Amino acid sequence: MKTVSTLWDSPHRIFFLLTIIWALLSMLLWGLTLFLSVPFNPPGGPLLWHIHEFLFALSGAAIIGFMLTAVPEFTSTEPVNYVWLKRLAGLWLAGRVAYITAHWLTPAIWLAAMADTLMLITLLTLTTPVLWQDLTRKHLSLPLALLLLLIVNVMFYYELPHPGRALQSTHLLMGTLMILLLLALARISMSMVNSALEEKQAEAEPYLARPPRRQLAIICILLFSVCSWYFPAAGINAWLALAAAAAILNILNDWHLGRVLLRRWVLLPYCTLWLMAAGYAQLGISGLLYGSVSSGGQHLLAAALMTAIIYVVLVAGGVHSGWGLDERKRVIILIATALLLLQLRALAPLVPAAYYPLLAIAAGGWMLSWLLVLTISWRTLWQRPA
Template identity: 40%
Template sequence: MPAASPNVSSALLSQGARPARFSARFWQLAHPLWLCPFRPMFALAMLSGWGLMAAWGAFLFWGWPLPAVAGGPFVWHAHELLLGFTLAAAAGFALTGVPEFTDTPAFAAAPVRWLAGLWLAGRVAFWCSGWWPVAALAASALAHLAFMALLLALLTPRLWRAPERRHLSFAWTLALMMAATAGFYADALRGEPPMRWLHGLLGALMVLIIVAMSRISMSIVNASIDDSEAARRAVESRQQDPEYEATRETRRYLARPPRRNLAMLAIALFTAAQWWEPGARTSAWLALAAACAVLNLMGDWHVGRPLLRPWPLMLYAAYAFMAAGYALTGVGLLTGLPPNAGLHLLTAGALGLSVFVVMCIAGYTHSGLEKNGRPWVLAGAALVAASAVLRACAYALDATALLMGAAALLWCAAFALMSWRMLPVFWRPRADGQGSCDGVLDTPQEAAFASAGSAPQSP
């Protein structure tokens, strides 16, 4: 490729780095918020992440009222965590990841705006269900089911047409989530306790984490291995050693399907048993089996020092919380201890940490920004992890309200920090001049030519 003059490259990079001015309102499709599907969905997730938890903490600490919904405040809390915060994050990831996995164009902004509107309608309608139980619950059910149906309608054709249909598990998992949501509202409208369906939805989300993590980890862990090997080669001056290069290739990380499928099967069996007969000893043993299967899955990650770098370690910690959550649930069911300790390791730990880290990875990468060198991410992940541990300890110690309030405060701090750092990124055009959901450009030269509207030529 012919080298561009320094003055030209600097001018082009300067042009790309300067945020473009825009006059569109945030609800208009011309606004940068709608540049990529993850932007509005991640924005809703991170704002609800601390906003909803702040309301829950105020209820626990000061007795502030929560929306009067079917099933009471604990159902509201679980519903909003799973069908509010997590659903928005999962939709943003799927809408951004599936085009990349299937090598298809990014989704248009118009249906994504519909999804955002349905998500907001679902929140408002559910919160009003204490005043108008039938009408508001029916409206909330329609909003949530329409959200998932539209999401499936967008994703499934691309997943089905992909070679070997390797990513179709996303569609199946979303279909299970939709079935659990329908069951929740069916029970709520009949006046039956609907919490069992939220536990089923949590199981489907654990499966979705494994499905998504297998794709993300292939990039993150192998990038860490590459960085570690590059530093090692620089020290040992072995860049030209063919034998060393051949050895390096054997160190690649692979997310092996047998281990992954075994973990998903064990989680599905536990979820089904707990839905059918909550608290049974069969559920206890299946929970322990799920913990063992997740620990077995984690064995793929043991690649040495590259695992100790921040990004792989944060993703690995999400699996550790998942294994610990199922283990503690199984022990609790066998011994009579409160099962909520294990449940909170799954929700605040595995679910919260994986959502936090994945939003950071996808949010920066697909905004054309380098994700490394951002210490606030590690600090935020530590806050989420500490929140999960405090929630689990709250049920083992005689300070439930105090520890739960402190856990809520740490969780809110993590997602408020994320909102402060990332919302401005989603609110403005890409600094590299690219459109849609393109990843980070590899070199300054590529960024310069991209800003100029042309591509570098091969020699």
């Protein structure tokens, strides 16, 4: 009972735990479907389920944990009551179960759509008024991005009877999450990088996440996402993807602060931005050379998203649970090794002869990454410090 009650102490505990569990279970089901031909055919097909459950469900649990933990800290207000945490967790779980159940009972997909929609509406209701009442109102971009995520997810379910159009809507879903990622990283990195600078007593200027650079990247990502959804065959998409890559690389100019970048809790978000830039660059180059979007580029963006989620789970989970940061060297080494294996998924389309073996290794890297996160995080999420 003590452990169960502890899970509802803070939003990050239950939702980061759901993030880890779903990362493992969803990949297990996808692996069984892909490699062992286990029958699983929800509305739209298993591929769309796989994309949606990574982009929306996995990221969604992490977003709820982050937002409900960070907003009270940003605004110096009281945390959300545990009753609302249970309601949000119930809606998230209902959406996952309903989508899987739709394999046998097709109308269940609309229960998934309703649960996911109500979940985001509830999150917006809990966070937007608090952020609006803050006199600075400097965090209103977060609920605006959440509203965009809500709209795009509704579009996905609406288009699901037409898998081709639903697949196009996932470009919007990915773009929205990239925008949320930039917004979240700007806030987290301001704290983490400057703390590292103070510890090292570096002579470099304090780190600043400059809004103009971030806003330019967000505009480029949004333009690429909308155009690749509405005009999938347009040649301009390649140039917009390259523009997004250049804008993200421009953000990295803020990070060039010397050897402090080698600190483990600074290096991970720095690498995340590089993965984002590489993903959009590959999408642009693929569009110029072949006239189509590269799945490898999309998977590099997915790797960036996963790296950021793992970073948030480990950092926010440790700090807000009272345990502090895990400074063991093996933590970052093991996670970095597993994440490198994941990059093979982006390379798989370039090596047709080894396509499925590379997919299998990448899937193994995914499982290994999240098993490591579970091993590292179980104490911080399940227990209070003595």
